[in-house]
Every structure is written in C-alpha cells, then in structure tokens.
Amino acid sequence: MKRLALLLLLPALALAIYDMNWFDPNNWRAPFYNDGRWGIDVTVGSGIAGGTWPQGKHNCYVFGAGPWFAAILPSPSPETLCSFMYNPNSGGTEMCPTLCRYWREGYDNIRDRIYKYPGDWPPSHSRFPMAPLDPRSDMDLWCCSSDSDPALHISPGRPLGIDVFLTACGYSDSLAQDFFFLRYELANCSGDTLRQAIFGMMLDADIGDGTDDMAGLILNQLFHVGPDTIRVKNTGFVYDYNNLENPGQNWESGTPGAVAIMLLSAPESLGLTAFKMLTLDIDPLTDGAQYLTLAGFNYRTGEYAPYDSVDMTPADKRVLLATGPFDLAPDSTLTFWYAVICSPFGEQGQSPEGRDTSELALRCKWARDHFERLTGIAEESPSADVRTTIGGPTIVRGILFLPPSHFTLHSSLFSLSGQKVMSLRPGPNDVSRLTPGVYFVRGVQTRAPTIRKVVIAR
Numbered sequence: 001m002k003r004l005a006l007l008l009l010l011p012a013l014a015l016a017i018y019d020m021n022w023f024d025p026n027n028w029r030a031p032f033y034n035d036g037r038w039g040i041d042v043t044v045g046s047g048i049a050g051g052t053w054p055q056g057k058h059n060c061y062v063f064g065a066g067p068w069f070a071a072i073l074p075s076p077s078p079e080t081l082c083s084f085m086y087n088p089n090s091g092g093t094e095m096c097p098t099l100c101r102y103w104r105e106g107y108d109n110i111r112d113r114i115y116k117y118p119g120d121w122p123p124s125h126s127r128f129p130m131a132p133l134d135p136r137s138d139m140d141l142w143c144c145s146s147d148s149d150p151a152l153h154i155s156p157g158r159p160l161g162i163d164v165f166l167t168a169c170g171y172s173d174s175l176a177q178d179f180f181f182l183r184y185e186l187a188n189c190s191g192d193t194l195r196q197a198i199f200g201m202m203l204d205a206d207i208g209d210g211t212d213d214m215a216g217l218i219l220n221q222l223f224h225v226g227p228d229t230i231r232v233k234n235t236g237f238v239y240d241y242n243n244l245e246n247p248g249q250n251w252e253s254g255t256p257g258a259v260a261i262m263l264l265s266a267p268e269s270l271g272l273t274a275f276k277m278l279t280l281d282i283d284p285l286t287d288g289a290q291y292l293t294l295a296g297f298n299y300r301t302g303e304y305a306p307y308d309s310v311d312m313t314p315a316d317k318r319v320l321l322a323t324g325p326f327d328l329a330p331d332s333t334l335t336f337w338y339a340v341i342c343s344p345f346g347e348q349g350q351s352p353e354g355r356d357t358s359e360l361a362l363r364c365k366w367a368r369d370h371f372e373r374l375t376g377i378a379e380e381s382p383s384a385d386v387r388t389t390i391g392g393p394t395i396v397r398g399i400l401f402l403p404p405s406h407f408t409l410h411s412s413l414f415s416l417s418g419q420k421v422m423s424l425r426p427g428p429n430d431v432s433r434l435t436p437g438v439y440f441v442r443g444v445q446t447r448a449p450t451i452r453k454v455v456i457a458r
Helices: 006-015 287-294 358-375 384-389
Strands: 020-023 030-033 060-073 079-084 115-117 139-146 162-170 179-188 194-205 213-225 228-240 257-265 274-278 318-328 333-344 394-396 399-402 411-415 420-424 427-430 437-442 451-456
Touching: 020 139, 030 139, 060 162, 060 257, 060 287, 060 318, 079 287, 179 194, 179 358, 194 228, 194 257, 194 287, 194 333, 194 437, 213 274, 213 358, 228 318, 228 358, 257 318, 257 358, 274 287, 287 318, 318 333, 333 358
Parallel strands: 394 451
Antiparallel strands: 020 030, 060 079, 060 194, 115 139, 139 162, 162 179, 179 333, 194 318, 213 228, 228 257, 257 333, 274 318, 399 427, 411 420, 411 437, 437 451
C-alpha cells in the first residue's frame, strides 16, 4: 500500500464537491476528477494507483498525476505562488471544481462535473460558454477547475486566480492503443498579468508496488528502429528497476513496461525547460520551493540543474516536466498539449542497462503523428528569442548588462527566495555590491516575455 493516509485526503474531499469518471478508450484505464487530479483512485480505501495498462489486467502504472502552475507576483511585495492539481505528498489538490467566477456562489452539483463523449455531451454552454461543442476523438472528457478557494491552499500559499480547462482525448484504432492526449487551457482571471509563469505536469508513477521505479528523460534523441529513424523530444518516463513484479493488489501478471509523458505543444514553441526527479523525502512542500523546482533549480541548494537525466537508485519516484517562463496577460488563455504513453520496455528480469527503447520510441512517433492529425499543429523549433532566453544562467561579475534592443524600463532583479533586491535599466547595471549567488531578472521585454537566471560571482 502506498504511503498515503486517508486523513491526508479528507481536507480536499470535504471542502469541494468533486466528480470522477473513468477514461478507458483503449488499453488505458484511468480515473479523472474535476478538481484537477487524474490517476489516483480515491474510491478504494485510502487511495490506490488507478492508472492501469493494458486493459484486461490490473497492472498499475500511475498512482496520481496533475499539473502545477506557478508565477511571481510583483505586488504588494514580490512573492512566488504555486497552485497544484496533484500533490504527490498527500494525494490532494488545491483546485476546486468550478470557475473562479462561480466559487463564491457555491457549486452547481448538476453542471460542475465531468462531461464524457460518448454519453452526456456536450458540456453545459449556459454555464461554460468556452467548452467544446464537438468531440475530438473516440472518447473525450471535459471538465474545468480553478484555484480560487483559499481554504484549499496550503498556508501561507493563496490563489493565483486561474481557471483550467481540461480535454482528454483517446482513440481505439490499432496504432493508438497505448496513448491518450491531455489538452490544458490555462486562463488568467486574476485581473493582473501573471509574470514569469511556469506550467508543469507532475507524474507520481507506481509500476506495481512502486518502490523500485526508475526515471529517464529523452530531451532530444534519434532512435533507429528497423529502417526508420525516429526523433523523440520532450519526453520523461518511468520504468521498473528489475522488470519483475509479483502478483498482488497493484499487479496482476506480465513483464512491466514504461509510462511516459510527452510535451507536444506549448506557447512560444517552448519545449521542456526542466525535468526534475523527486522522492517522498525531497518533495518541495512550499510555494517558493515548488516554483524553484519548476524553474529547474535544486530548491535545497540553489543550484540550477534543469534536467535530472541520470537515475542510479530505484525508489518510489515522481517526475515533474516543466515549461516556461512566460507571461499570462489578464483575461488571456494559453494552451498546453501532452501525450500519456505506455509501452513495453525490455525483457523480464532485465537490468536497466541495455533496455530496448524501440517500442517506446515507436509509440512516441505514433502519438506525435496522431496529434498532428488531431490538431494540425506540427512540431516546431523554438524561436531565436526563446532559445536565447531560456537556457542556463548567465555568469555576471560586477556589471549586469541588459540589451536595450530586448529590454524596456521597469525590469527588476530578484533573489532566489523571490525578494526584489534592485531595479534594473536597459544597458549596464552595477551589481558588484550584491552577495554572490543565483538571482532572477524579471524583464519587461520588447519581444518575447521571459526571465533570465543569472549567477553573480566575484
């Protein structure tokens, strides 16, 4: 049984009316909730892994999952806030199952729910005018949630003022048996620009008993499968250490495979800007630590280490796939697409070294092909502006130079904790009196909005 205790789930469940529906269009079977979570099955005892593959067997792969969203608010004093839709430390959520505009009025038990095609489709347009009318796939789910209820946030955190619309799409044809798509629309209802924002997917994977899982990253790699050359990008995955699971509550039979999350599309053609591997003892528990983790930092040391690509020790793993930073203007919406993929991954009893990745690479290709047909969005490379502003930190000694062609007035320098330490101007800025360490530049740019990570050194 997972470490989760029922009492940890009670606050989220008691304070919000939630709806759950099963998504099972192909080999996947997983529960979804209109409070932002998916995968975790809270209908069984204290909660168990509910994301299973393949259909016909109760083989668990996902204990729970859901997005995280964070931003730096400039006023009344700078602070970092994060709203999560799945907390791997508790199984809970900070989202409520209705829009920001409605939560003070109370929940509508009839319309604030999950809508499923085929079945009760389309969603109520009198309450949700932004909801889709036509289904996209053989099975669609649609629901919305918001972070507007302060009672659901872990103190001293508070709402950012966001609505999140989720569409899950799945297909039953032969090449689409092992993946489904998640479309997240992120809407800013706060009345102010959310700056230096980062969006990420938290995957708390449990393959069988979940205590001997390993994680990996395919940031940009070519695979040779038969006569084909396949490029896989922006994909994090979790697999079993010894590829052997004993029959029990979380595993029926067969050789374990891998579960992967692939970022398919994000604003400004951003790819994965951070991939962090976590365990129970190092989960970031505060808003500031969660923001730093999304930004690619080791929140415990302040080291900028965006890609945890090497895993040496089996454990109960969770991974966070992040993309950003970006600005989200008031009353605007940004869209993110993911594929969730399961695949065979090596022979029974095989050690991690030398695992055959061709099956996973093929399914990543099939998922990408289906996504492009579904949306008409082809894979893009980041623009030159984005490439030059989301890389590693800049080393600064004495003078921090902001190119006037990129930056306007009103830029600022923030400490690692989110505290504003000085105002900046286009051109040279004297930072020689500051304590050496990692800082953020929050720039009001003339082109792509972003932040710079700088290291001030002597």
